[in-house]
Amino acid sequence: xxxxxxxxxxxxxxxxxxxxxxxxxxxxxxxxxxxxxxxxxxxxxxxxxxxxxxxxxxxxxxxxxxxxxxxxxxxxxxxxxxxxxxxxxxxxxxxxxxxxxxxxxxxxxxxxxxxxxxxxxxxxxxxxxxxxxxxxxxxxxxxxxxxxxxxxxxxxxxxxxxxxxxxxxxxxxxxxxxxxxxxxxxxxxxxxxxxxxxxxxxxxxxxxxxxxxxxxxxxxxxxxxxxxxxxxxxxxxxxxxxxxxxxxxxxxxxxxxxxxxxxxxxxxxxxxxxxxxxxxxxxxxxxxxxxxxxxxxxxxxxxxxxxxxxxxxxxxxxxxxxxxxxxxxxxxxxxxxxxxxxxxxxxxxxxxxxxxxxxxxxxxxxxxxxxxxxxxxxxxxxxxxxxxxxxxxxxxxxxxxxxxxxxxxxxxxxxxxxxxxxxxxxxxxxxxxxxxxxxxxxxxxxxxxxxxxxxxxxxxxxxxxxxxxxxxxxxxxxxxxxxxxxxxxxxxxxxxxxxxxxxxxxxxxxxxxxxxxxxxxxxxxxxxxxxxxxxxxxxxxxxxxxxxxxxxx
Amino acid sequence: xxxxxxxxxxxxxxxxxxxxxxxxxxxxxxxxxxxxxxxxxxxxxxxxxxxxxxxxxxxxxxxxxxxxxxxxxxxxxxxxxxxxxxxxxxxxxxxxxxxxxxxxxxxxxxxxxxxxxxxxxxxxxxxxxxxxxxxxxxxxxxxxxxxxxxxxxxxxxxxxxxxxxxxxxxxxxxxxxxxxxxxxxxxxxxxxxxxxxxxxxxxxxxxxxxxxxxxxxxxxxxxxxxxxxxxxxxxxxxxxxxxxxxxxxxxxxxxxxxxxxxxxxxxxxxxxxxxxxxxxxxxx
Numbered sequence: 001x002x003x004x005x006x007x008x009x010x011x012x013x014x015x016x017x018x019x020x021x022x023x024x025x026x027x028x029x030x031x032x033x034x035x036x037x038x039x040x041x042x043x044x045x046x047x048x049x050x051x052x053x054x055x056x057x058x059x060x061x062x063x064x065x066x067x068x069x070x071x072x073x074x075x076x077x078x079x080x081x082x083x084x085x086x087x088x089x090x091x092x093x094x095x096x097x098x099x100x101x102x103x104x105x106x107x108x109x110x111x112x113x114x115x116x117x118x119x120x121x122x123x124x125x126x127x128x129x130x131x132x133x134x135x136x137x138x139x140x141x142x143x144x145x146x147x148x149x150x151x152x153x154x155x156x157x158x159x160x161x162x163x164x165x166x167x168x169x170x171x172x173x174x175x176x177x178x179x180x181x182x183x184x185x186x187x188x189x190x191x192x193x194x195x196x197x198x199x200x201x202x203x204x205x206x207x208x209x210x211x212x213x214x215x216x217x218x219x220x221x222x223x224x225x226x227x228x229x230x231x232x233x234x235x236x237x238x239x240x241x242x243x244x245x246x247x248x249x250x251x252x253x254x255x256x257x258x259x260x261x262x263x264x265x266x267x268x269x270x271x272x273x274x275x276x277x278x279x280x281x282x283x284x285x286x287x288x289x290x291x292x293x294x295x296x297x298x299x300x301x302x303x304x305x306x307x308x309x310x311x312x313x314x315x316x317x318x319x320x321x322x323x324x325x326x327x328x329x330x331x332x333x334x335x336x337x338x339x340x341x342x343x344x345x346x347x348x349x350x351x352x353x354x355x356x357x358x359x360x361x362x363x364x365x366x367x368x369x370x371x372x373x374x375x376x377x378x379x380x381x382x383x384x385x386x387x388x389x390x391x392x393x394x395x396x397x398x399x400x401x402x403x404x405x406x407x408x409x410x411x412x413x414x415x416x417x418x419x420x421x422x423x424x425x426x427x428x429x430x431x432x433x434x435x436x437x438x439x440x441x442x443x444x445x446x447x448x449x450x451x452x453x454x455x456x457x458x459x460x461x462x463x464x465x466x467x468x469x470x471x472x473x474x475x476x477x478x479x480x481x482x483x484x485x486x487x488x489x490x491x492x493x494x495x496x497x498x499x500x501x502x503x504x505x506x507x508x509x510x511x512x513x514x515x516x517x518x519x520x521x522x523x524x525x526x527x528x529x530x531x532x533x534x535x536x537x538x539x540x541x542x543x544x545x546x547x548x549x550x551x552x553x
Numbered sequence: 554x555x556x557x558x559x560x561x562x563x564x565x566x567x568x569x570x571x572x573x574x575x576x577x578x579x580x581x582x583x584x585x586x587x588x589x590x591x592x593x594x595x596x597x598x599x600x601x602x603x604x605x606x607x608x609x610x611x612x613x614x615x616x617x618x619x620x621x622x623x624x625x626x627x628x629x630x631x632x633x634x635x636x637x638x639x640x641x642x643x644x645x646x647x648x649x650x651x652x653x654x655x656x657x658x659x660x661x662x663x664x665x666x667x668x669x670x671x672x673x674x675x676x677x678x679x680x681x682x683x684x685x686x687x688x689x690x691x692x693x694x695x696x697x698x699x700x701x702x703x704x705x706x707x708x709x710x711x712x713x714x715x716x717x718x719x720x721x722x723x724x725x726x727x728x729x730x731x732x733x734x735x736x737x738x739x740x741x742x743x744x745x746x747x748x749x750x751x752x753x754x755x756x757x758x759x760x761x762x763x764x765x766x767x768x769x770x771x772x773x774x775x776x777x778x779x780x781x782x783x784x785x786x787x788x789x790x791x792x793x794x795x796x797x798x799x800x801x802x803x804x805x806x807x808x809x810x811x812x813x814x815x816x817x818x819x820x821x822x823x824x825x826x827x828x829x830x831x832x833x834x835x836x837x
Contacts, residue, residue, distance in 0.1 A: 236624045240634075402616065
């Protein structure tokens with residue numbers, strides 16, 4: 001089923017169609033119930049509708065395990081292989097099709113029933129543009145089709161006597177070939193673009209694709225890659241590479257972030273540049289590894305003992321994952337700080353087909369503030385400066401030796417056990433990040449700026465909130481604010497809140513972590529509502545239409 | 554360029570007790586190892602964890618990182634991978650390397666990067682004032698003198714660091730004693746010169762929390778292991794003498810089994826050939 005979805009997405013991308021595909025899978029190691037939900041769009045990436053226009057089903061028993069993710073509507077066209085169990089009422093336009101038999105006739109085995117189904121769906125969608133055969137011949141991702149052109153054609157001939165008017169796609173507005181990738185790939189590629197040359201990881205769902213992409217690409221760039229023994233070692237390796245001058249990072253999910261926490265404190269205390277990407281899944285503890293939740297925000301902002309300032313960012317779409325990694329690595333270097341980027345399973349593992357402009361854009365890169373030369377002999381690694389950022393030498397540089405420590409330390413980096421130095425260094429570490437509050441560009445505001453009704457949301461929830469507002473036609477009634485820099489909080493967020501008299505906060509965690517974080521920093525309108533719930537199922541337009549309509553009213 | 558001891562010391566005064574074995578290690582590093590090998594101070598990185606000996610980076614004017622309990626070896630590897638030209642030395646105590654950080658060691662051995670781990674074994678958690686460590690000699694209460702002074706005797710058998718290191722096949726394994734800085738200096742030079750992961754145990758007195766009899770016994774019973782000389786094992790006889798050969802991992806395993814309290818052996822236990830290049834993994 002995943003192959004069917006991926007091939008269709010790629011074929012459509014060659015014709016210029018945008019798309020979004022999400023995979024649903026259970027706890028099984030291999031096999032089990034799997035579903036993909038794919039939406040194709042002629043104008044821009046939109047989220048799949050709550051119910052599909054076309055449903056292909058190979059196995060009704062498996063379908064019933066995932067039916068909440070792909071519910072049937074009366075107008076859904078259903079193409080299925082085996083008769084449904086009694087009691088399941090199918091929509092009017094349902095067709096039993098023997099995909100396996102068609103595959104057997106074409107190749108002698110039923111292994112290619114998904115290609116048969118693809119042929120049929122392709123015809124229904126009218127996806128027969130001139131580029132299809134070129135795509136099949138040249139795109140590595142379509143090699144399965146290259147070997148099975150006859151099977152694909154056999155599929156196209158099925159149900160020949162029926163008319164499926166209304167399912168044909170409108171022509172793609174912009175015919176350029178779209179790039180297909182998921183958030184995890186975008187994270188890795190963005191990091192490499194920003195100059196990351198050291199990655200250390202440990203396998204964990206749903207973040208492993210980032211590690212795999214780095215493992216694939218870093219050696220060719222003379223970079224350093226190690227799959228370590230655990231996430232504690234991962235952070236140690238990354239900090240070691242960073243003090244020796246490489247732009248270093250790691251990626252993990254909640255349980256790994258737990259193990260990294262002791263060295264999050266060290267990175268903050270010793271002011272070592274570091275980026276951690278947390279592809280969030282349902283917690284606490286092992287939780288639901290394969291499903292998204294936005295519940296690591298508290299940990300990202302506050303996790304660890306003592307007070308260890310760090311930067312927390314959250315992309316909300318796939319191109320944003322790429323752009324934000326460039327930002328994160330730049331900020332880590334410029335401010336000599338830990339940056340935690342919060343993605344999630346939905347964003348990380350959902351494939352989109354999009355314009356590749358974000359890959360081609362020019363990105364200015366930042367480097368460490370360097371010692372100027374006059375320090376030789378008395379280099380002070382933690383020198384108090386006007387902007388609280390000290391020039392940083394890296395291990396191996398002549399004349400600039402210094403000693404780092406997780407102990408409280410003075411300007412030289414030497415251990416210090418007095419209140420005054422402790423206070424001074426806390427002030428340094430907090431104050432150096434304050435200019436980030438002016439980074440209004442890292443806050444996106446959508447809709448009519450002058451209206452007094454607002455929604456604040458973050459991370460992948462923003463996509464479905466924006467989609468719901470559009471779906472309800474409320475763009476002029478309510479504006480939406482999505483900060484991608486969450487901590488420290490850009491001033492623009494407070495200005496947004498102040499400009500509203502009625503506010504809704506939407507996020508996918510049980511306790512409303514973002515809402516509470518905001519409330520701790522600013523007064524919010526008396527009419528502020530929170531829509532928050534645990535992860536495990538995606539938000540849908542239908543689910544959010546109640547609270548969104550309410551705030552716009 | 555000649556470097557003197559003064560070049561490798563910072564102005565920071567050590568926190569250690571008078572008579573602490575760590576002074577022996579500090580002077581071995583700053584007077585012998587770094588100047589002896591002609592390592593410019595900016596080309597060396599000393600990484601430590603938490604503990605008495607782990608305070609050492611602040612006293613050595615190379616690049617240094619006094620990091621987190623048990624994790625020094627991970628940071629050291631990251632730095633070595635990023636800058637293979639650095640001489641990377643990891644320093645920690647018995648608790649640091651063999652209790653909280655034990656999980657990282659076999660993997661560091663496996664990666665076999667060219668770094669040197671110096672384990673300062675003083676048989677006790679001294680920074681936290683005298684609790685038993687994995688290397689505190691195991692005796693029943695009242696049975697003998699080898700217990701830390703303040704707290705309860707260890708209930709678990711000790712973890713033998715040398716056996717552990719040999720069994721994981723660390724590519725260089727040696728043991729020295731803080732009171733013989735001449736031999737210690739030589740061992741550390743050999744360890745740093747060795748291309749691959751080197752492990753050096755340094756028997757060290759804790760003058761505050763070890764009973765004096767403990768280190769006195771070790772010093773009295775200590776014997777030197779020298780390449781080509783006969784080793785005193787029951788299996789060795791005048792007719793078929795066992796001769797020390799640091800290339801022989803089987804012999805190293807047998808020697809590591811010799812109880813530290815009965816016969817502390819000082820010297821190179823094992824030296825594997827053909828360690829990885831400086832670049833280690835990144836060369837692959």
